[in-house]
Amino acid sequence: MALARRLSRLGTETAFAVSAAAAAWGAKGNTIYPFHLGDIDLATPAHITEAMNAAIADGRTGYCPGPGIPQLREAMADDINRLRGTAYTADNVAIQPGGKPVITKFLQAVMDEGDEVLYPNPGFPIYESQIEYLGGVARAYRYLPTERGFAIDLEQVRSLITPRTRAIIYNDLQNPISAESTQEEREAIAQLAQEHDLWVLSDEAYFETRYSGQSHSISSIDGMKDRTVILYTFSKKFAMTGWRLGAGIAPVEVAKVFSTMNTNNESCTTHFVQYAGIAALTGDQQPVADMLDVLRGRRDAACAMINQIPGVDVATPESTFYLFPDVTEAVRRVGATDVDDFATQALHATGVSFCTRNHFGRRQPGEDRDYIRFAYSGIDEHRIREGLGKLKDWIESA
Incomplete structure (x- = not known):
């Protein structure tokens, strides 16, 4: 029996393949230092779990409204x-079973087959996967290295826009490269969206995972609220990755479409989990601050260790829990054939497991530097220092 042809266009998160390789190496008795997956090893704050348990005890285990329960939407x-300094109401909110469904439903709502969508590359691989799976044309835009990290190549973005361009996916506070837009860059993207009548998906998964300063949303710029969909997830801020709770915050016409899609796809987001979401938003925020303190310590430890490794260099980001160091010289130093071979050698020589640039979209023409991604959300400071110390010793001895 033949399967649907469109399945050939469906990608995946290849970071999970790195997890499998690390698990296989660990099963042989080797110590693993897991920098590969952006999961969080910190517990969900207790008051959130308690709210879910109370909701179950109260019988909140049946169907509920497709767009979400009113209390959570409010x-x-x-x-x-x-x-964000915006003026949304509950009518703008469509609750989702996680952040990922917002990507798919946004594209289904605004993109027809053959339409072009701009997306960041390197970037979250599901953007590229879903654009192509749904019959769109994925147009990748790149980032340029700077002293403070990475900046969007705005000239390239301008050059990619055609009469068929329908939308741009914009991930400020970015996975995997932890880039944060300046206000000038954010306004430039907003101006292009308005000049060319583009929809914007603003992926704000890490909006509150930051260590200093204040995050800003493109939706708060004049003229952007009515053409922007915000992707919100509880996964990162509240250590709720497995709870599968998120939302699309959108113009009312789009939020209604999302709600109809909810009814078609899931019926509703899990009823009792939504009460946990209310507790997360309205309850004690000290546990969130405590988690950020832990992550800040991990960031500082990782950056200090990485910048001591020969042939490896990284800027210190103010947000997310990812580092994206340039390892071009280190790849050459150990004699690896490419950056993926470097990752395999590193795993077997040191137990340090990480993703490479190649896990975050197809390489663009002209890319001549090699990068890897370290996620420090699932490994404590002691093991960060221990693992990266082994990586340093291995590269130094090459």
């Missing part, structure tokens, strides 16, 4: 407005 709108 709490979400209030939280978004407080932090």
